[in-house]
Amino acid sequence: xxxxxxxxxxxxxxxxxxxxxxxxxxxxxxxxxxxxxxxxxxxxxxxxxxxxxxxxxxxxxxxxxxxxxxxxxxxxxxxxxxxxxxxxxxxxxxxxxxxxxxxxxxxxxxxxxxxxxxxxxxxxxxxxxxxxxxxxxxxxxxxxxxxxxxxxxxxxxxxxxxxxxxxxxxxxxxxxxxxxxxxxxxxxxxxx
Numbered sequence: 328x329x330x331x332x333x334x335x336x337x338x339x340x341x342x343x344x345x346x347x348x349x350x351x352x353x354x355x356x357x358x359x360x361x362x363x364x365x366x367x368x369x370x371x372x373x374x375x376x377x378x379x380x381x382x383x384x385x386x387x388x389x390x391x392x393x394x395x396x397x398x399x400x401x402x403x404x405x406x407x408x409x410x411x412x413x414x415x416x417x418x419x420x421x422x423x424x425x426x427x428x429x430x431x432x433x434x435x436x437x438x439x440x441x442x443x444x445x446x447x448x449x450x451x452x453x454x455x456x457x458x459x460x461x462x463x464x465x466x467x468x469x470x471x472x473x474x475x476x477x478x479x480x481x482x483x484x485x486x487x488x489x490x491x492x493x494x495x496x497x498x499x500x501x502x503x504x505x506x507x508x509x510x511x512x513x514x515x516x517x518x519x
Contacts (some may be wrong), residue, residue: 338366340426341385342441344434344463345374345392352456353432354382361385367421368424370417372436385470390416412490417443428452429465438463445470 333349339360343349350371357367367385370460372392373405379387395407401472417439421429429444444451451472455466460468460476468474 336364336366337427338368338424340368340370340424340429340440341432342356342370342429342437342439343375343432344436345376345378346434347378347478348456349432349434349477350355350375350378350382352406352454354432356430356454357383357385368426370420370436370440375436388420390420390436390439392439394435413439414443418447421447430454431464431472433461433464434455435463438467441467441472442470445472 339351339357341357343353357369360367361383367383368388369382369385370388370390372390376387376389383428391409391413393406395403395410395415396405398406413436420440421443426444426449428450429441429452431441431451433453433455441451441453443468451467453467453472453474455461455464455474455476460474464474
């Protein structure tokens with residue numbers, strides 16, 4: 328019996344920090360979602376733009392981003408303003424795109440789009456490719472986001488465990504090895 332293929336195109340918003348560890352898994356998922364006929368967008372910060380030549384082609388939305396952890400204490404008020412501005416940008420983006428789901432891949436640039444989606448009643452899935460939840464992902468899961476993790480549920484709160492699924496990292500091994508060599512990353516250091 329043939330399974331009926333999904334013919335309805337959905338808008339998917341991926342939110343990822345501006346480093347390869349967040350962007351390459353997001354790109355692999357984007358490739359798969361596009362193969363299924365979905366419209367995929369990426370929200371990241373200025374750092375993420377440097378990776379665009381190595382990523383799956385998709386519309387990219389640059390958001391302001393900052394962290395309140397680490398750094399210089401006198402920059403804290405400025406960083407808080409940037410986080411508020413990023414949230415306003417993200418609310419506007421979610422209202423404009425009307426995504427069926429927002430998938431966060433961690434890093435502080437992913438926080439505002441995922442939080443905006445939760446506030447606006449959209450589905451939110453957090454993908455954690457590391458053994459320990461990062462700060463942004465931990466907060467979002469605490470607020471009710473679903474979690475896909477590669478390492479099981481050790482160290483995850485009981486309430487989050489009920490919304491957690493173990494999954495593989497969506498890293499297309501050959502394609503990402505090729506991309507990593509383009510940016511001069513030694514092959515031995517790849518973990519996808």
